[in-house]
Structures are given as structure tokens and as C-alpha cells.
Amino acid sequence: MTMHWIAGQTSTGSTGVFSFTNIPQTFQHLQIRITARSTYTGAENMFMRINNSSSSWWSGHALGGQGTSAYAASYTSNSYADFTAIANGSQSANVFSAAIIDIFDYASTTKNKTIKLIGGFDNNGSGYMEIRGALALTTGAITDIHQLGGTAVGGANVLAAGSRADLYGITSNPIATGA
């Protein structure tokens, strides 16, 4: 198994969401590594949509902690994958979220799509850390991630300068083992 960089995007302060299109169908899995901050000043989560669709095919679970207690949450029939809280404009300057998102068997055309995220942010003792699972009830191969950002995106709310996301493909060929 090896991991290969596919594409990356950096916000200069005017980017609403990140998007990756024409994703090669040659890998086994995908991984997104993202650091982001929203300019919105209210509570906001990181979110994602796939295949240029806003279908309400998303459900998910969360296990998290905010520094005092653990919590669990879930949702169904969402039009987007609802991920962990994103650092926003009300946090201290230069505080960003970080997350690693694994998208399993993304090129399959027979299985629904399962995604795992670990991530959160820390603002000197306040913030969140979560592991989340998301399910997209579609067997279509994932060919694009057309919205990756904050749920309050729109208007003046954008990803702050310095936000960045990188998309990687993970192989399952035998080269990495030397076989």
C-alpha cells in the first residue's frame, strides 16, 4: 500500500469551499488532509458533498470530547456529510482546525460509501476533538468532492487564508511490499 498525492488547494481568503474534480479511479481509497478556518463567527461544522449532488443520502455518527466530557451524536437524511466543528472567526487569531478524512472504496460501483474523519481544533483548552463516520447511500463511484468547507459557507463566509486541503490516493497494489 502506498499513498500518492493527487491534488491540493490553498485558500487565499476568498475561497468558499475546496473542490476536487475528475478524481482518478485508479486507487483503492482516498484520504483528505485538511487544515481550515472559517471567517464565519458563529458555530459551524466542516462539511462535504460528493458527485455534484445535494441529495439527502448522508447519515453519520460522532464520538467526541470538548475537554470536559465525552459525547455522541448522530444524524440521518442530510444533504451533506456533517463533520467536526471548524475553527471560525470567533476563535483566537491563527487557530485552525485539522482533520484527516478517509474515503473507503470510493471507486466501487456496488457499495454505498463510508467515510471516516478524525479531527477538531484546540483553542488553548477550548475546542473539540471527534471521530466521525459518515455514510452516503449511493453506489456511484466518487468522481468529485465538489464542496469541502464550512456549513455556513456563502456570502462573506469563506475559508480563511492559510486553509489548505490535500487529496491523496491509496493504492492496494503489491509494489509497496516488494512482492
Added chain:
Amino acid sequence: MAIRRLSTASIKTGSKSNKIWDQDTQQGAIVPIASYELNWSEVYGFTNIPQIYQDLMVVISGVNSQAGGSIAIDNFNGTSTANRSFIYVGGNGSTAASGKNSNIDYIALAYTGGSVSNTVPTVAIAHFINYANTTTHKNIIFQASNDLAGTGDTTLGIGKIASTAAISSFNITTQVPGIYWGNGSRVTLYGIKAGA
């Protein structure tokens, strides 16, 4: 340097030979930078970390010289400034918990602290996201686990260094004076490349 024959199907770019392993093709995005076996020291340091990667990943499998140590990362860029903090969520087999610490000079990777065994390895992976940038505070996503056949815990957390400086060095420590890394402990630092 070993040379391995690759099939044409293994080559992603047309400019590369289909007969010669050019290292880069096989290497992928995760590149080993340095690896140490940790024997009888409280602290091991990584210095002069190349600034050419997008992220760093540290993989630790540690046994302490006696029970009661921890796994922590500190001394970022050679400083002990109390500008670090972390939040975690974890479980010990019966209870889920969350905790935090702030205005400290380290980031602990095992939430119960003092739980690292002297016989069973505690494993941890820490991801330094966007470590080389000079405009944002630095995040470290970490996961740790030590199962002691019925006791132990597993942890997921995020730490922050309130500094915009790129990370060029840091230490791995047991955090407890007099407790050392035991035989067989190992820490490996990887760079995660972005770009072609």
C-alpha cells in the same frame, strides 16, 4: 540503491521509464525521514526536520523502563514555552472521557498519563498538519492505545502549538524523570509529500 523492474501499468507519468524503479514512483507520499530505537533515555529528539513536506507523521511504539511513564511531545523548535494545549477523548474499557490541558509546554498523547507499561508497548501516531507553514498555529492530531489485557486505554486528541513558526525540531519524552524508554521502543518520523 535497489533497482526493481516495474510494469508499464505501474507508471503514472509518461516521462518515467517503465523498466527502472526511480524510487519516487514506489516511494509514494509517505517518506521515512528518521527512525530511532529508544533505549534507556528519557528523551529522543528530531532535529533539522526538512521543510519540504506538507505534513509530518510520527509513529511510536514504546515500552517504559518501569510502569508510570507517558508519551509526550515537547521542546518544539528547542523551546519550552507554555504555549501548547490539547483536547482529547478516550476510553478505558468502561468509561468514555474527555479532558484538556492548556498553557503547558508539552502535548501528551496518552490521556490517562502515567499509564505506559514496562512490558506491553503503547502505540501512538501523531500527525503534524501543515507543519512548515509560517502563518497558522500548528495542529497535531494524535491517536494512542495501550491495551494491557483488560486494562489500558485508547485516546484520540488534538494538540496545538500557539506559534506560527515552522516546526523544525521536537522531542519524544516519557515525561517522567527517571523513567526511560525500554528496550525495543521505536519512534519513526515520516514526511507526507504534496505535489507531484
